[in-house]
Amino acid sequence: MTDNMENTSPLEDQEKIGVYVCHCGTNIAGVVDVVQVAEWAAKQLKHRGVVIAREYKFMCSSPGQDLIEKDIKELGLNRVIVAACSPHLHEKTFRTACANAGLNPYLCEMVSIREQVSWVHTDKVAATEKAKAAISGGVERVRHHVPLQPIVVPINPATLVVGGGIAGIQSALEIADAGFHVYLVEREPSIGGHMAQFDKTFPTLDCSACILTPKMNSVGTHPNITLLTWSEVEKVDGYVGNFTVTVRKKARKVDEELCTGCGICQEKCPRKVIDYEFEAGLGYRKAIYTPSPQAVPNRPVLDVANCTYYEKGTCKACEIFCAPKAIRFDQQDQILTLNVGNIILATGYELFDARRIPNYGYGRLPNVFTSLEIERLTNAAGPTNGNVVLRDGKTAPKSVGIIHCVGSRDKNYNNYCSVICCMQSLKFAHLVHERTGATVYNFYIDIRAAFKDYDEFYQRVLEEGTMFVRGKVAEVTDVPRTENEKGKLIIQVEDTLVGKQRRIPVDMVILSAGLEPRKDSKEVAKTFGISCSVNGWYIEKHPKLDPIATMTEGIFIAGCAQGPKDIPASVAQGAAAAARVLGRIEQKEMALEPVRASVIEEKCSGCRICNGLCPFNAITFHADRMVTEINPALCQGCGTCVAACPAGAITGTGFSNDQIMAQIEGLLMLNIEPEPAAV
Amino acid sequence: MTETFEPVIIGFTCNWCSYRAADLAGTARIKYPPNVRLIRLMCSGRLDPAFVFKALANGADGVMITGCHPGECHYIEQNYKALRRFQLMRRTLEGFGIEPGRLRLVWASAAEGARFASEVSSFIEEVRALGPLHWGRNNNIPLITDATILQNEEVPA
């Protein structure tokens, strides 16, 4: 049994442990009797090596850190326990403090008595007891800590940006302008995302295309950007600094080098297809097409599913008329492998499918439109050249009802607020009134016009004489009850400020549909090894202090993929993500947690039980020596093999068997006399 | 016996999901009983069955294993291994004549603070109902710090 001691290399001299209990103002001290805890630790854990136990208002403050550093120097501490908040917040802080005092940072262990004790318990006595147990567990664990050196990995200066919406574009440009290479992967034939479909942007009403197109072009022409449109990421291997990414470049059926983007193929293609992607189903495109005249790259894509040639084997109109002979019917998908150091995910959102709310009549009542359809209707480059008309394609509406919160703030659909709908609806109110002079009604639960110049815009729309009815619309129907309702769409709603049900006849209804995560966000998250919230939005590292990084080193998120947000916020987050990546690149290398598994060869029986367990292929078996070896570069430190090894031949640094066994005993207070009244 | 029996629960959490769920429960000030004491692992796959038996043998009345939802494991698929071991351990416990109900496996993503809290509470009540496990303490296993880990013998290979 003694050979287990080989798992650890205890310091030559006796452990000298310092215990530091944080008040965190009243956050902890309000529930846990920190003074008592500290005294208890000093007394009861003395025989376990605790030489000093202090409590202090804010351990994370510099005076707090000074306390620890001073004790390390003066009392020669060789182990430190900090009982405070979650290690996910301040582990780094205190490890650095120890390092400053010349102690190996990995000899410092944090015990969470805030998130796991004071914030979740009310019974002060019980909470104090639990805090003691936690500290006792930490003390026993830290006794088995060994000095470790962080694993230093080089950072590949190239970066992958996934998603060519405004957030992704911003990230890509920031990094490329700084002089580093960027691969921008976009699923659609062109970059631009949703913003490219909009007409005006709130609250300034400047033209979306006018401000976006220049950015799109500089992405297309930037020497440091490799633009991969009509492409999707299939696989991500490796780790921060050194990712290997597999990308499928879907067959465009067009030779991008030869093609000049003259557009003759689209002109000549005889096949008209409803354009659900760019025109939101309101307009038509050809079987070979570029989403819009501003498309970047200005190279068409052949829609095989709708192409006459692929159906009947004849036509080839595009090929015949293509001067540079760029059409390639035999072109196949390409698989590319990219090596990058960091990844920014900006995969955006999808619009809530309004057909899911039958009582709003979308898909059944012709003159019910979605917000995206209206964006196209109001857009000068849209199917109606900016004329706001009914489904018949000519009649201008005299009265329009805009319904807020469609599919948002509703437990039957999405329980969250989609953030942009209020402002978007106000924008529509203005545009529709401006274009048609129609009477516009807004049906809202709350007007959420936060942020710079937004409420001023609300004021402006009020001035324009827009009607506001506070109430979530119950139903939109075409069944009249009175003469003046005949031939109209009737919006039935409770005007909650009047306290009466109203039926308001209008010509056109606009559904301000909410934002949803991409249908495949969960799979994408899995591909990149990050996690999604219950709703499907990517989870940031910290909701307030780090809304850009993820729990996976080297993977950052930007734009609506992280949660609904408007254009300014998306741009800001895109730029922020870029800044984070640039910081990494400038460091050239970064230190990783030295949590890795390794095999003690003389104990390995060569049973190979562990061999099949590693999803990162870090485990190899040497038939010649009949032993297994673990490649520290590939090992991610999950510890599954450690747990599986029947010979106990695999050890995991930072989470070794005896560290955890000791912590169990500590938590159960086996190390304390007299025994606690647990049982 | 005390009039109300307060069980001691050892909980193993995954650094990437359930530990953060516990953090979230804290940040959101969601209350649950103080009977559970948590240990952080990098992954539920790290859970060595020896840990569970050790805990139960040393005075814990129940053990809770938590990890990422199937398909959401930070290490791709290691939580499935935890699932397999969990079933194995339940059977082994039964063999020892211990209610398998003293061991619970919970999937909790980093976003599920509330779920984490409610699972803890309900598990505590279940164990409370089962009553104390007179297994620990009376068999005085020496501290491992005295250089004795029994894990190698205990692990069901």
Added chain:
Amino acid sequence: MTDYILYPGCSMEASARAYYDSLKAISKPLDLHLKEINDWNCCGATEYLGISKTPAYALIARNLALASNEADGTRRVVAPCSACYLNLAKADYYMREQPKFGKTVNEALAAGNLSYTPGSLEIRHLLDVIVYDIGLDVVEKNVIQPLTGLRVVPYLGCMVPRPDYDHRFSDHDYPVELDLLLKALGAEVVDYPLKTECCGGHMPQISPSTAFEMLRRLVAAADEREADVMTTICPMCQLNIDGYQGEMNQYFKTNYHMPILFFTQLMGLAFGIEPKELGFGLELVSARNVLDTLGVKAPPETPPAPPKRPRKPEGLPMPTPLTKAEIEALKKEVVK
């Protein structure tokens, strides 16, 4: 298997006799075996719930208890009456949702040496059973005299599609089940937006003006769509639209004549069963026109398609409506 425990409900023996007769008549060809609960009692309709909670649910639960005692082979209970169906389903659901409440109800049942385990029975409505258990294919096979050229309004009323605790129907507002069934019978189904609007329930007894207005909306919309007949799955709806249509006409000085039949009666007709067996003639607003329409042995020319909205080529394209499968898929996504 098509064995069910039947909870008919009071009206089936009185005001909705036509429903019961026609149900019996069609269950033979559909090979539908119904075993009536012995000594069942009234479900309390919508009245008892508003008077006193526990007794109301105890009243309902007695039927559930009796049913599960008699249940041999099948645990499926079918109720043709909407109110009965909802009350049974509701009692079962709330006893499940709130175990404490379930216990209270069982304490009451114990006084009659009865008890019921929530969730142990499957509460179904007749329409649901015919469409999803027996299947439209079987229905179609039995059609001898298709209802060609008959413009029928599918009218479900409230309590079957809503709240629909166990999500048995395709939607709360626009369920497709009855439409599909009528199509299977060869009828020309009217697109009727009010198919799940309220008929007024007990309002004719409480506030006639309210009731008449609600009836008017329904009848007017049906009339406007040139329907020959309305068809319903609920005795209360039938009673209100049939029984009070005269009074409503007097109230509004209108002159509507909109017969309403139970869907089982139309099924029977299509199955070639004698109208008499199906309780024809029991309605107060005569449905003779229905028989006349079908009596005419016109050559089976394709019936005029129901008025579709003209899609003008120069107009903007419409979004395609969701298919039933899509709706189901989306429903699954919804986080309840």
Added chain:
Amino acid sequence: MTDAPLISSAPVSDPQPIEDLTLLKEVASRTAGVSNLEMCIQCGTCGGSCPSAGEMDHTPRRLFAMLRAGMREEALKSNTPWICVSCYHCIVRCPQNIHITDVMYTLKDMAVEAKLVQNSTAPDFSQTFIDMVEEFGRSFEMGLASFHYMKHFPFRLANMMPMGMGMLTKKRMSLTPTRIKNMKQLKAILKRAKELEAKQ
């Protein structure tokens, strides 16, 4: 010099609205299932969906606000629950999954108990219906109808005649009630149920 009182002593219907949720919680606890009543965000989906909202003195939404404000008397006086037709539109559309229809049942119950019902037509109808059921175990439409109309709509009888006769001649309404066999059992169950209800 006049000694007329300076302050009028007109009674106030609800002196001080209680700011805690006593009333709301009472209603919730007396409602079958989990009512979610405290989750109301006052969006008005219920009032908008209601087919009979026109006749209501308060929309359901406003009624819930009154419950929150502790305005017991005014809330229980409201005709809203009695106008509710149990169409369940509000329940399935409510973004907060509030069991509105069942709350309405609870409010009827409480109103009767507190003797605050303004128009007795509805409660009488329910009561008559229930009396029949408690007497025979089945509803008795003929008895119910004649009794109820005599009492509340004597003048409608003329208009009703054709229907009534029709129903009778077509045997859609029987002149004699049906009675279930085991009335003893049902009565016992209901007796126990009422005791249990009283205890709550």
